[in-house]
Amino acid sequence: MHRIGFLFLAVWLALSCGASWAASGPLEITLVPDASNPPSPRMGDRLKFLSVIRNTGGRAAEGVVAWISLVQVDPGREQPMDLEDWSAHKAVTEAVVSPGREVTVEWPMRLIQSGNYRVVVSAVERQASNVVTSPFADFHVRRKPTVESNRILPIALGIPGVILALMGWRRYHRS
Amino acid sequence: MNPVWWIARKESGEILVSGRGLAWLFALSLVMSVLSLLLVSNTELSLLDNAQVVYMVMGTITALGALFAVVLGADAVAGERERGSLMPLLLTSVTPSEIVSGKMGGQAAGWTVMYLLGLPYLWAVGSSGQNLLQAIAYLALFGTLTVLGFGFFALGLSARFRSVRTALLTSLIAWMLLASPLLLGPGLRQSAVGKWFDAVNPFSASLNAFDSVVIDSQPFAVQAGRLAVALAWLVLTAWYAMRSVRKLEL
Structure with a gap:
């Protein structure tokens, strides 16, 4: 029984040490939506997120790369999104972030598809072996009908109809 | 009246006023209508899919415009020959260059x-999406260069071949070959041959x-190379049409 207790203690210590080692990296990231974002965005709107990458450690962070990730979280449609079409600003690099210094990054984004999304910013530096992530920022994109039947039907039926009427009018006048 | 203007006006009139021209326009509008109605079935397209739809409609308008130009071009000289109206035209003081310029004017009117x-179709499918104004402008620019090029090429063939049927068949084969990227899509054109093509x-x-x-x-800066290709096509086909009509034999 004591052996099992020691085993659990050893595992707990190993895990807690690992966690504290991962958390003790010099970088910290915050992520918040910009105050100018629309309160209830819909497809086609633009959002902006602000993140601050801060060096809270005692040594300089070198070769810092930070990037933004987007995940759809609708039940049954959970998937990472390809940001190719959502944002042209997908990553930033910083050669050195000195202790106590912070870097503010803006992440603009154009909303391409409706649904519930979660955005997160991650960063790595050359010397650390762990990735640092920001808290999540969640948002919902309202649907916007992009191909509307009430626009297409009058055109699709009207234009051939007008040409047909022209043909009929021409025939009538000739006869 | 300037003979070029006179021939262009006659050709344009055949498209806009004649029963045959109106029937062609009716058929083309029917194709566009069917395509648009098929798109209504999917109203939950993402913004990007909507852009894809606008792209498809632009491609279809260009392809149909080129087809229309090919039919007009193949009939331009060989049709006159078959109807017996070419000789009276050549016996007038109008030069071959003026004839071909007038016919080109007719082609331009057809494409317009x-x-x-x-x-209206472009507006109907794309007004709630992205880049509609750019779509309208680029269709005018690239569509004009490409479509008129097809028309001038068919016009050149029409002057060289003695029958409308041969000119039309050859022009349609060229149209099918060159317009094949509309069906293949960019993914299927990644081979060395596809890239060269x-x-x-x-x-x-x-x-x-x-x-x-x-x-x-x-x-626009990204499109410079593509614009050069389309422009070269127009210039080459215009030169070919001029040269073919100058060598015209009864």
Whole structure:
């Protein structure tokens, strides 16, 4: 029984040490939506997120790369999104972030598809072996009908109809 | 009246006023209508899919415009010959250059009508999406160069061949070959042959420009190479048409 207790203690210590080692990296990231974002965005709107990458450690962070990730979280449609079409600003690099210094990054984004999304910013530096992530920022994109039947039907039926009427009018006048 | 203007006006009149011209326009509008109605079934397209739809409609308008131009071009000289009206035309003081310029004017009028016919469809599918104004402008620019090139090429063939049937068949084969990227899509054109074909094909240049502008929102500077290909196509085919009509034999 004591052996099992020691085993659990050893595992707990190993895990807690690992966690504290991962958390003790010099970088910290915050992520918040910009105050100018629309309160209830819909497809086609633009959002902006602000993140601050801060060096809270005692040594300089070198070769810092930070990037933004987007995940759809609708039940049954959970998937990472390809940001190719959502944002042209997908990553930033910083050669050195000195202790106590912070870097503010803006992440603009154009909303391409409706649904519930979660955005997160991650960063790595050359010397650390762990990735640092920001808290999540969640948002919902309202649907916007992009191909509307009430626009297409009058055109699709009207234009051939007008040409047909022209043909009929021409025939009538000739006869 | 300037003979070029007179011939162009006669050709344009045949498109806009004659029963045959109106029947062609009716058929072309029917194709556009069916395509648009098929798109109504899917109203939950993402913004990007909507751009894809606009791109498809632009490609279809260009292809139909080129088809219309090919039919008009194949009939331009060989048709006159078959109807027996070519000799009286050549016996007048009108020079071959003026004849071909007038016929080209008719082609331009045909494409203008086709373009104007396509605009409401473009608006209907794309007004709530992205880059609609760019789509309209680029269709005017690239569509004009590509479509008129097809028309001038068919006109040249029409002057060289003695029958409308042969000129039309040859022109349609060329149209099918060059417009094939509309069916193949960019993914299937990634082989060495596909890339080479894309680099020299004016239809590919237009489609790639439409894709780049409407879907990827890229600026005009990116389209310079594609514009050069489309422009070269127009200049070469215009030269071919002029040369073919000058060598015209009864």
